Amino acid sequence: MKTLMRPCQMSCVAVGLTSVSAQLFIARQGRFEMATKDRIIQLTRRDFLKLAGTAGAGLAFSVYLDACAPVADPPEIAPVIPTDSRPTPIPSFMWEPNIYLKIDHQGILTVIAFRSEMGQGIRTAIAMLIADELDLEWSSVRMEQAPADGRYGDQVTGGSQSIRTQYGTLRKAGATARQMLVNAAAQTWAVSADQCETKAGQVIHPDGKQKLPYGQLVEAAAEMDIPGDVKLKDNASLHLVGTKIGHWDAPEIVTGKAVYxxxxxxxxxxxxxxxxxxxxxxxxxxxxxxxxxxxxxxxxxxxxxxxxxxxxxxxxxxxxxxxxxxxxxxxxxQASLSSEDLLSQATDNLPRPGSAGDDSIDAVYTMPYEAHATMEPxxxxxxxxxxxxxxxxxxxxxxxxxxxxxxxxxxxxxxxxxxxxxxxxxxxxxxxxxxxxxxxxxxxxxxxxxxxxWTRDDDMHHDYYHEMSVHYARGSLSAIRMPRIQTRGGSGVPTGAWRSVGEFSQAYPTQCFIDEIAVAAQRDPLDVRLELYQDRAVGVIKLAAEKADWGGPLPDGWGRGMGYHATFGVTYVAQVAEVSVDVSGKVRVHRVVCAVDCGKVVNPDAVTAQMEGGIAFGLTAALKAEATFENGRAQQNNFHDYPILQMSEMPVVEVYIMESEERPTGIGEMGVPPIAPAVANAVFNATGKRVRHIPIRPEDLV
Known part of the structure; x- marks a missing residue:
């Protein structure tokens, strides 16, 4: 039987106030009317604000998505949590040893996520670090999102710096709480705290037999002095960090319950x-x-x-x-602003190709403005x-x-x-x-x-775009060294941070021109990179080349190319792309081999996911989309004229993570910079045609 689907509509959500303070406020006020399947709660708007302020981040949302519901089955609004008439049990005690966590009488750890979750898995990583130092099982972890709060210092989620800058702080927060629980148990047993151990949410007596669950110790721990210095676990004792743990929000996302x-x-x-x-x-x-x-x-x-x-x-x-x-x-x-004019002006302010002199080569690379095009406007x-x-x-x-x-x-x-x-x-x-x-x-x-x-058109027209740039590259053939690059940009267009910011604009001309130097010098681009880079960079370059079978055979019409970049100078990524170019000039990326060194890995699944996502993001810029302006106006409106990479166009991506005991570095943006030059170099390898701009269009190759 056919099921008629109605046009997709906006999702809706009811706000359920389920924190302890929220429910107490509801019980006292009883004036705002919120109809649910089971009951009616009454509260004025003014009271709601007071309540929400009291509840802080302890707001739970229940969602009904009616995007494509069958007409035959009318939607049923999800009830406000809790779903029965009984009040949610109020924890008799909630211990908050610091601003990053709290533990209740049941031994449940609530981690306060003070950075923003946008799919990169930061909430999961924060919880892993704290729970690991606390010796708690993952099943005992809960999550609460922090509002803007100066106690956390800078809450900016950007620059791939959350774990890089907070790794020690978060581990210390968990270790401090663990030590206070151990001290409370030791006092109860009248033994030395140094002789006690912890495991799976319990403190273990020196005799190895007696155990006290954390939940039974929270009140006593709250009376303990905060230790001035605590010992972190050695890496061999970590039981969560370094393991593959699924994205905390994934179950809510895939079932349509996540609240955006x-x-x-x-x-x-x-x-x-x-x-x-x-x-x-x-x-x-x-x-x-x-x-x-x-x-x-x-x-x-x-x-x-x-x-x-x-x-x-x-x-x-x-x-x-x-x-x-x-x-x-x-x-x-800005009524006469034109991206074409801005490109010409930037180009005119750079040396002309062919002016490099004897025994040198030069080239000019252009990169357009890029929109962010987030799925949620x-x-x-x-x-x-x-x-x-x-x-x-x-x-x-x-x-x-x-x-x-x-x-x-x-x-x-x-x-x-x-x-x-x-x-x-x-x-x-x-x-x-x-x-x-x-x-x-x-x-x-x-x-x-x-x-x-904001509609999608609003989002495209009023973005803070990634800046257009033109790059003049020059290099010697007699003494191979890093290219010298001069860059010019545009003005008049609002610009801002874009995934990997200026690192993307730096990697593309540098990595493409290294290939041009290698070809002109009749050398293997891999060998030239191994000569130009050192230490950890060499490690990922060699690993990517090995796993990609660099120099091995490919089908006719295919090519292989490499790109490397250390984004923000802290995370080292090399990528090898395998592409084909058909008779119409269409480029298809079949495979990307990615090697990454990001120091100590908190969650390998998250590293892999961010490399895959960064590659997809970078491929959109390399092959498909650009933002242009005429008469001061953005010319793109939606995904029909600002196309992003589709699932059917996604290559097979293999991610190899270098083992390291160095401090963790960032991962959210690091997969983006190497992919565009890797693809451009692979296109040259397949066709012999050097395209020095992105996106690479079919007309560039026929």
Whole structure:
């Protein structure tokens, strides 16, 4: 029997307040009405804000996804947790030895994730480090997301630095808690703490027979002095770190229960979209909203400093309302901006190819602007009321959200709470706070909770793009050394961090030109790299070449190429790409062999996943997408004209991790820089044609 599928619609989510403080508040107030399958809870919006502030990050969300539900089966809204009428048991004691963790009477460890989760597995890694030092089993771990909180210092999730900078701190947090539990048990038994051991959430008596579970020790541990210095486990004693543990959020993600920014729902929440000037830096001169206000579901139109918000009951109404809005724009100074002109200007400011002199070669490489194109477009939910602001922002930088809202809305930072749901991709775009500021501005104007939505077109048109760059490379053939590269960029286009930032722009011309030097000198590109690099770099280059069977036979029309880069100078990655080019010039990447040295590995699965994801991200830039501008306007609108790599185009990726006892380094961005030059070099190996720009198009090869 055929099942008719209705058009995909936006997911929705009910906010279930399930922290202890939240439930106590509900019991006291009983005024906000939230209908569920089993019961009705009542609470005013003002009380909800107080409650959410009290609950902090202890908000649980239950999600119903109606994207493609069969028409024959009407959706059933998931009930607010808990699903029965009995109150959730209140833990009689919760021990919080530091800001990174807490343990209850059942011995359950709750890890506080103070960095943003956008698929890279940082929450999993944080929990592994703490639980391992605590000698707890993974089944005893729970997770809580921290809001913006200065106690954690810088909460920026970017630069692939979370584990690199927090590795020792997190291990010490777990080790400190373990030592305090041991001290509590030793005091109970009247034995020396040095003679006690821990295993699987228990302290073991020196006789090896008596055991005390952590849950029975938390109250006594809370009375212990915090030890000034604790001994971390030696690497041989680690039982979680270095093992393959699945992504903490994966079960919720694959079942549609994970809560992203777009899933947030508040009581009486409205929706808004923003009409922004299509030209960078422009603003509205005037507008006519008479037709907009006739659209069913549109509540009001709000003028912001440079843009206009359409507010209403649902996303469809406000998008249609914005379409009906008549705006006269002051396009400002960038109205004639063109990416083609910017490229020409940058090229004109560099030496011309052929000017390198005798016994040298030179070349010019060009790289376009790139959009982030996250799967989840920008969005944020905010409620500003009585000089208090509460924000649900899928952000990589919650403290920047606090700072910018405080500056733009005029509310003290201490009265701004920033909750961080899961991010549907970040890639550096969500280091900016513009979308969260918009939500706060609209909420302040309408005095109601509101979710500001960005369509895919909004996301493409108002990005902070990866900067365009032109590179002049020069090198000697008589004495092989690293190429000398001069670089020029553009101006007038908003730019920002993009996965691997300038490392991507550095790796492409460098690694392509090393191949050009090798070919001109009639040498193997692998041998030239082994001559140019040392130490850990040589290790990954050799490993990638060995596993890829460098120099081995390939089918006709195929080619093999290498790229290497040490992103931020800390993580060493070499990649070998195998490609074919058909008669129409279409490039197909069949296989990528990747070798990585990132120091001590916390979770091998996460390393592999990030290498695979980085390669996919880099292949989009290498072969498919670019952002262009004309008359100050972005020319791409959606995935039909900004295509990203599809699952059917993904090559087989083999990841080999170098064993190391060095401190962990970053992994989230490191798979991106080597892949574009590896592919470009492989294309030359297959065709004899050198393409010195990305993306590589079929017309470049016919």
């Amino acid at each position: 920014g777009l899933d947030v729902r508040l009581p009486d929440m409205l929706f808004a979209v923003i009409a922004r000037c299509p030209v960078f830096g422009g603003r509205y001169s005037s507008y006519d909203d008479s037709e907009t206000l006739t659209i069913p579901g549109v509540r009001q139109v709000v003028a912001l400093p440079t843009s206009i918000a359409v507010v209403g009951d649902n996303s469809w109404a406000v998008i249609q309302g914005r379409n009906a809005l008549k705006v006269i724009w002051d396009e400002g100074r 920008m969005n944020s939910t905010a409620y500003v009321n009585d000089e208090v602001c509460e924000v649900w922002a899928p952000t990589q930088n919650p403290q920047e959200v606090q700072r910018m809202i405080s500056r733009m809305v005029g509310i003290s930072r201490k009265n701004i709470t920033v909750h961080v749901p899961l991010l549907g991709g970040g890639f550096g775009r969500r280091l900016q706070a513009d979308y969260a500021v918009e939500a706060a501005q609209v909420s302040q104007a309408i005095q109601a909770p509101v979710q500001v939505l």
